[in-house]
Amino acid sequence: xxxxxxxxxxxxxxxxxxxxxxxxxxxxxxxxxxxxxxxxxxxxxxxxxxxxxxxxxxxxxxxxxxxxxxxxxxxxxxxxxxxxxxxxxxxxxxxxxxxxxxxxxxxxxxxxxxxxxxxxxxxxxxxxxxxxxxxxxxxxxxxxxxxxxxxxxxxxxxxxxxxxxxxxxxxxxxxxxxxxxxxxxxxxxxxxxxxxxxxxxxxxxxxxxxxxxxxxxxxxxxxxxxxxxxxxxxxxxxxxxxxxxxxxxxxxxxxxxxxxxxxxxxxxxxxxxxxxxxxxxxxxxxxxxxxxxxxxxxxxxxxxxxxxxxxxxxxxxxxxxxxxxxxxxxxxxxxxxxxxxxxxxxxxxxxxxxxxxxxxxxxxxxxxxxxxxxxxxxxxxxxxxxxxxxxxxxxxxxxxxxxxxxxxxxxxxxxxxxxxxxxxxxxxxxxxxxxxxxxxxxxxxxxxxxxxxxxxxxxxxxxxxxxxxxxxxxxxxxxxxxx
Amino acid sequence: xxxxxxxxxxxxxxxxxxxxxxxxxxxxxxxxxxxxxxxxxxxxxxxxxxxxxxxxxxxxxxxxxxxxxxxxxxxxxxxxxxxxxxxxxxxxxxxxxxxxxxxxxxxxxxxxxxxxxxxxxxxxxxxxxxxxxxxxxxxxxxxxxxxxxxxxxxxxxxxxxxxxxxxxxxxxxxxxxxxxxxxxxxxxxxxxxxxxxxxxxxxxxxxxxxxxxxxxxxxxxxxxxxxxxxxxxxxxxxxxxxxxxxxxxxxxxxxxxxxxxxxxxxxxxxxxxxxxxxxxxxxxxxxxxxxxxxxxxxxxxxxxxxxxxxxxxxxxxxxxxxxxxxxxxxxxxxxxxxxxxxxxxxxxx
Numbered sequence: 122x123x124x125x126x127x128x129x130x131x132x133x134x135x136x137x138x139x140x141x142x143x144x145x146x147x148x149x150x151x152x153x154x155x156x157x158x159x160x161x162x163x164x165x166x167x168x169x170x171x172x173x174x175x176x177x178x179x180x181x182x183x184x185x186x187x188x189x190x191x192x193x194x195x196x197x198x199x200x201x202x203x204x205x206x207x208x209x210x211x212x213x214x215x216x217x218x219x220x221x222x223x224x225x226x227x228x229x230x231x232x233x234x235x236x237x238x239x240x241x242x243x244x245x246x247x248x249x250x251x252x253x254x255x256x257x258x259x260x261x262x263x264x265x266x267x268x269x270x271x272x273x274x275x276x277x278x279x280x281x282x283x284x285x286x287x288x289x290x291x292x293x294x295x296x297x298x299x300x301x302x303x304x305x306x307x308x309x310x311x312x313x314x315x316x317x318x319x320x321x322x323x324x325x326x327x328x329x330x331x332x333x334x335x336x337x338x339x340x341x342x343x344x345x346x347x348x349x350x351x352x353x354x355x356x357x358x359x360x361x362x363x364x365x366x367x368x369x370x371x372x373x374x375x376x377x378x379x380x381x382x383x384x385x386x387x388x389x390x391x392x393x394x395x396x397x398x399x400x401x402x403x404x405x406x407x408x409x410x411x412x413x414x415x416x417x418x419x420x421x422x423x424x425x426x427x428x429x430x431x432x433x434x435x436x437x438x439x440x441x442x443x444x445x446x447x448x449x450x451x452x453x454x455x456x457x458x459x460x461x462x463x464x465x466x467x468x469x470x471x472x473x474x475x476x477x478x479x480x481x482x483x484x485x486x487x488x489x490x491x492x493x494x495x496x497x498x499x500x501x502x503x504x505x506x507x508x509x510x511x512x513x514x515x516x517x518x519x520x521x522x523x524x525x526x527x528x529x530x531x532x533x534x535x536x537x538x539x540x541x542x543x544x545x546x547x548x549x550x551x552x553x554x555x556x557x558x559x560x561x562x563x564x565x566x567x568x569x570x571x572x573x574x575x576x577x578x579x580x581x582x583x584x585x586x587x588x589x590x591x592x593x594x595x596x597x598x599x600x601x602x603x604x
Numbered sequence: 605x606x607x608x609x610x611x612x613x614x615x616x617x618x619x620x621x622x623x624x625x626x627x628x629x630x631x632x633x634x635x636x637x638x639x640x641x642x643x644x645x646x647x648x649x650x651x652x653x654x655x656x657x658x659x660x661x662x663x664x665x666x667x668x669x670x671x672x673x674x675x676x677x678x679x680x681x682x683x684x685x686x687x688x689x690x691x692x693x694x695x696x697x698x699x700x701x702x703x704x705x706x707x708x709x710x711x712x713x714x715x716x717x718x719x720x721x722x723x724x725x726x727x728x729x730x731x732x733x734x735x736x737x738x739x740x741x742x743x744x745x746x747x748x749x750x751x752x753x754x755x756x757x758x759x760x761x762x763x764x765x766x767x768x769x770x771x772x773x774x775x776x777x778x779x780x781x782x783x784x785x786x787x788x789x790x791x792x793x794x795x796x797x798x799x800x801x802x803x804x805x806x807x808x809x810x811x812x813x814x815x816x817x818x819x820x821x822x823x824x825x826x827x828x829x830x831x832x833x834x835x836x837x838x839x840x841x842x843x844x845x846x847x848x849x850x851x852x853x854x855x856x857x858x859x860x861x862x863x864x865x866x867x868x869x870x871x872x873x874x875x876x877x878x879x880x881x882x883x884x885x886x887x888x889x890x891x892x893x894x895x896x897x898x899x900x901x902x903x904x905x906x907x908x909x910x911x912x913x914x915x916x917x918x919x920x921x922x923x924x925x926x927x928x929x930x931x932x933x934x935x936x937x938x939x940x941x942x943x944x945x946x947x948x949x950x951x952x953x
Contacts (some may be wrong), residue, residue, distance in 0.1 A: 131640075295837070295838070380833075380834070380837075498625065498629070531833075531834070531835065531836065531837070575697070576697065576700075576830050577697060577699075577831075579830055579831030579833060600832070602831055602835075604701055604835075
């Protein structure tokens with residue numbers, strides 16, 4: 122039996138984590154699992170709101186398609202430490218027995234196709250409703266209570282570096298007339314406002330009148346968000362254009378920008394884009410399939426609270442995800458007399474949402490499409506020959522990143538602040554999502570994979586700590602042409 | 605061997621040919637020491653045979669070996685030049701550049717005729733291709749200026765001396781190529797556009813390379829094609845008039861991606877030798893229509909007579925998928941056929 126203890130740091134730091142190990146092993150041994158065909162995996166799920174029970178089981182399908190299926194029994198050490206050891210065996214038995222419990226909200230799908238991403242999209246589309254219901258703006262739910270977008274020091278550093286490059290190009294008469302800066306994922310416009318205000322001030326001091334040549338493009342998939350952001354930069358209206366951009370396919374809208382962007386600024390977008398997970402177990406490569414569901418108890422409670430039946434609940438959630446809380450309230454006034462009730466339903470469903478998982482063998486990495494133009498071959502050096510490992514593919518982030526690289530001017534750069542893993546070995550020593558972050562999904566981004574792909578396209582990628590907020594989990598990715 | 609001078613507007617390639625993803629992976633495996641040198645050499649030879657066949661089937665008049673033995677445009681040469689140190693020869697990816705250095709002046713070859721191979725063995729590469737096809741062959745290699753840009757020079761107090769030393773080495777190699785029967789040789793200078801103030805040095809070095817070599821010489825200058833992206837932007841103004849001093853018979857320039865505006869330089873500076881006209885954009889996977897190719901050639905004919913015009917892609921086809929490369933070559937040949945049919949003399953010159 123393999124035992125995979127991932128939260129290395131926690132095992133050093135936390136007596137509770139260590140004390141959970143003995144009972145866990147005893148519970149597994151006392152369970153009906155075939156110990157010769159079982160894997161035990163222990164994580165430390167740092168997200169208080171997440172998609173898992175304390176103990177879950179995951180079938181590992183045999184590539185030969187025989188009936189002999191391995192099982193992975195996964196423990197959240199953080200929560201297991203709070204479970205009475207006497208009860209842990211019962212949790213394991215239940216996890217092994219209940220592989221099809223509760224109310225499924227979807228069929229088995231790759232992670233990126235899960236309905237959790239529809240919830241995530243709804244959160245950003247109907248953010249105002251969510252904020253009204255929770256009584257706080259989304260920035261307040263971020264660690265530290267504000268977005269990185271308001272950090273003036275970070276903006277100043279970037280702008281001065283741009284000035285340096287532009288001065289050099291200007292000296293060689295190679296500076297284009299229009300100087301493009303692109304921001305992807307504009308939030309409430311605070312980043313753009315901070316950046317442009319600072320740019321204007323520094324440009325006045327610099328004396329080269331770059332401000333009048335600046336073209337600041339704000340790209341976001343939501344027209345509503347763009348409108349709000351545009352209001353925030355109304356005093357820079359002549360310099361700013363707002364474009365509806367699908368984050369995972371920026372070139373569709375921004376093809377005209379190829380080779381022109383001096384700076385592409387992306388903050389906390391990638392961790393919020395759909396992703397699959399792949400795993401290598403005993404030398405075989407698997408895709409992690411997921412299925413969103415509500416436990417029987419949760420389904421029953423939500424149905425009762427909102428005056429509907431358990432059988433209707435899945436349809437009602439699907440409608441919510443299609444039309445949003447406002448229209449749901451209008452179309453179903455019986456259950457939801459006002460939008461607030463529909464938001465309450467949304468929050469209850471989101472809070473109760475769970476994911477079950479299984480491992481399905483991949484026919485071959487070349488048969489697996491990360492994005493429409495990128496096969497799984499690229500991930501081979503990271504996932505094969507490294508022992509048992511499970512990692513994000515970061516499909517949405519990769520689609521966005523690979524679509525953004527061609528937009529860069531030869532002297533341009535991408536600067537991206539996000540939750541990046543900076544080494545693939547980290548997948549062996551910690552848990553990096555998915556988790557729930559307020560109403561959105563959060564996954565750390567597979568930084569080494571972005572680095573690898575950039576390298577194959579002639580770009581160097583560096584990761585540095587987010588200097589403007591020491592101690593933060595945020596890492597800064599910088600991509601620039603090399604050679 | 606088929607004669608080279610019987611068609612107007614002969615078609616050719618710049619040098620490199622499409623490297624399929626599977627071949628890239630195998631090359632990387634080789635550089636990570638998971639494939640033997642012998643197996644890699646055999647794989648390369650099979651790929652070269654396929655590349656030559658592809659060009660023949662597309663109807664290209666003057667073919668190349670596709671440069672398929674080479675990991676990139678620089679390292680194949682640097683790794684074989686005595687005196688160039690490469691401390692780390694394993695690569696994470698085959699296409700990465702080595703970190704190369706010279707710590708003392710490159711050893712000079714014996715100053716005697718027929719001193720023999722200089723270590724690069726390019727003549728052997730040519731001989732292999734020669735026995736594959738009856739078509740005329742263009743054999744290209746990277747020029748001394750561009751090679752020097754990838755070497756950390758701790759040996760020469762005057763940087764131009766490294767360029768000249770490399771040029772002497774390439775001259776010896778070119779003599780061996782000519783002896784092996786190479787008739788059309790091409791010097792590639794993909795880095796030159798990034799250093800326009802050093803064009804005189806680059807041309808001086810070109811003349812060292814071509815000195816005393818009985819072959820037709822082409823000089824290819826582009827704006828870079830690494831990872832299918834231009835490394836620089838600009839115009840060919842920097843090349844003129846310096847390039848007129850180059851002892852070459854042809855310049856091979858890119859026009860499809862950049863537009864044809866720089867054709868004016870040909871007339872403006874009285875370039876009276878051949879022009880290799882880039883009519884295929886190698887950085888864009890979209891396949892050109894034959895009529896678009898033809899229109900580019902017709903425009904060029906306003907500046908250069910058909911008797912001095914050779915038709916080629918902008919640069920090497922390395923970064924295009926194999927099927928796209930094949931389609932682009934066929935489109936180029938079809939475009940040329942349209943124009944040939946309009947010219948007096950038709951198919952012969």
